[in-house]
Amino acid sequence: MTVFEKAERLKQLPPYLFKEIDRKKKEVMARGVDIIDLGVGDPDIPTPPHIIQALKKAADEPQNHRYPSYSGMSAFKETVAQWYGERFGVTLDPAKEVITLIGSKEGIAHFPLAFINAGDIVLVPSPGYPVYRIATLFAGGEPYTMPLLKENYFLPDLDAIPDEVADRARIMVINYPNNPTSATADPAFFSKVVAFAKKHRIIVCHDAAYTEMAFDGYKPPSFLEVEGAKEIGLEFHSLSKTYNMTGWRIGFAVGNPGGIEGLSAIKSNVDSGVFQAVQLAGIEALRGDQSCVDEMVRTYQARRDEMVKGLREMGFEVTSPKATFYLWVQVPGGYSSTSFAARLLEEAGLVVTPGNGFGEPGEGYFRIALTKRLDRLSEALARLNVLRF
Numbered sequence: 426m427t428v429f430e431k432a433e434r435l436k437q438l439p440p441y442l443f444k445e446i447d448r449k450k451k452e453v454m455a456r457g458v459d460i461i462d463l464g465v466g467d468p469d470i471p472t473p474p475h476i477i478q479a480l481k482k483a484a485d486e487p488q489n490h491r492y493p494s495y496s497g498m499s500a501f502k503e504t505v506a507q508w509y510g511e512r513f514g515v516t517l518d519p520a521k522e523v524i525t526l527i528g529s530k531e532g533i534a535h536f537p538l539a540f541i542n543a544g545d546i547v548l549v550p551s552p553g554y555p556v557y558r559i560a561t562l563f564a565g566g567e568p569y570t571m572p573l574l575k576e577n578y579f580l581p582d583l584d585a586i587p588d589e590v591a592d593r594a595r596i597m598v599i600n601y602p603n604n605p606t607s608a609t610a611d612p613a614f615f616s617k618v619v620a621f622a623k624k625h626r627i628i629v630c631h632d633a634a635y636t637e638m639a640f641d642g643y644k645p646p647s648f649l650e651v652e653g654a655k656e657i658g659l660e661f662h663s664l665s666k667t668y669n670m671t672g673w674r675i676g677f678a679v680g681n682p683g684g685i686e687g688l689s690a691i692k693s694n695v696d697s698g699v700f701q702a703v704q705l706a707g708i709e710a711l712r713g714d715q716s717c718v719d720e721m722v723r724t725y726q727a728r729r730d731e732m733v734k735g736l737r738e739m740g741f742e743v744t745s746p747k748a749t750f751y752l753w754v755q756v757p758g759g760y761s762s763t764s765f766a767a768r769l770l771e772e773a774g775l776v777v778t779p780g781n782g783f784g785e786p787g788e789g790y791f792r793i794a795l796t797k798r799l800d801r802l803s804e805a806l807a808r809l810n811v812l813r814f
């Protein structure tokens with residue numbers, strides 16, 4: 426036994442399903458193939474200049490060089506509350522109902538530590554962002570899969586959750602607009618979630634990273650808009666996708682003061698907050714000129730249209746998404762998610778994400794991230810066409 430024998434919490438992690446794709450990608454790259462990577466959900470567009478300027482200015486101020494407040498600068502939390510009021514009509518107390526996060530992933534990952542005891546259940550969507558399940562395991566909880574299926578418009582079927590499971594559950598995670606399926610949810614669905622959560626005494630965590638990345642004039646709702654949501658729920662938000670700030674590490678959670686307090690108690694023992702200069706840049710992002718958001722939406726909308734049209738012409742089954750920069754596409758007959766993704770990589774130099782990597786109910790699908798320029802997407806379509814599915 427090595428001194429670095431891993432702890433059980435690491436050993437219990439599900440096998441990393443992208444390992445094989447990662448290995449193949451290296452191999453294909455080594456052959457000198459011009460790879461088009463539509464795998465990662467990371468914007469290819471730079472952060473808008475006025476936000477970068479705000480960071481530069483704030484970085485020069487010595488008062489920003491010290492430890493920040495653990496739960497976030499008051500000015501940032503007030504900005505978030507104001508933005509929620511204007512965007513969603515949701516009223517928040519910036520002191521008790523808002524917390525700054527080092528990206529929403531950080532908050533989502535730490536949240537179960539505050540509320541989950543050994544053996545408690547967390548209801549997690551599948552296919553889904555892998556953090557929900559893994560954070561549950563790290564906290565000693567038991568993930569219970571809520572499958573997201575096409576016949577239910579990729580919404581969890583709450584009636585299918587057995588009562589004894591619901592009664593042992595302490596948290597439910599939902600995520601709309603959704604990664605990876607790009608499905609959206611309306612307030613009527615959120616109301617059903619509130620009723621379910623109240624009946625079974627469950628905390629609802631809504632991951633809302635994609636509310637601003639929506640097309641054709643659609644404005645996705647906040648979970649907190651619906652009656653009673655704040656009594657049981659929190660929403661996790663991010664500047665990453667809205668303002669092309671994935672590398673900056675800033676997000677926030679809002680909602681029930683008890684939920685925020687628990688998360689804050691964990692975080693104050695783990696990290697020491699977000700660099701104030703980054704929070705000041707975040708204020709500029711949320712308060713400044715929003716035409717950069719309109720432009721981001723126009724860019725992805727054009728990419729979506731190009732890609733959906735091209736895929737359909739080749740006979741692929743794909744819904745044109747109302748939101749997110751993902752296409753969730755059915756693999757053609759005769760392939761599994763993995764064998765399809767492997768063939769695209771080997772024969773066309775195209776990286777897509779096999780759907781089963783997001784959980785077993787994602788089998789039969791692959792995900793395309795629209796994070797490349799139009800000319801590269803056209804090239805990807807041309808290469809796909811050559812393969813003749």
Ligand SMILES: *Cc1c(COP(=O)(O)O)cnc(C)c1O
Nearest residue numbers: 528529530554604634663665676
């Ligand atoms: C990108 C993404 C996030 C955002 O993560 P950050 O840590 O804020 O960068 C959260 N949830 C989902 C589902 C995402 O796809």
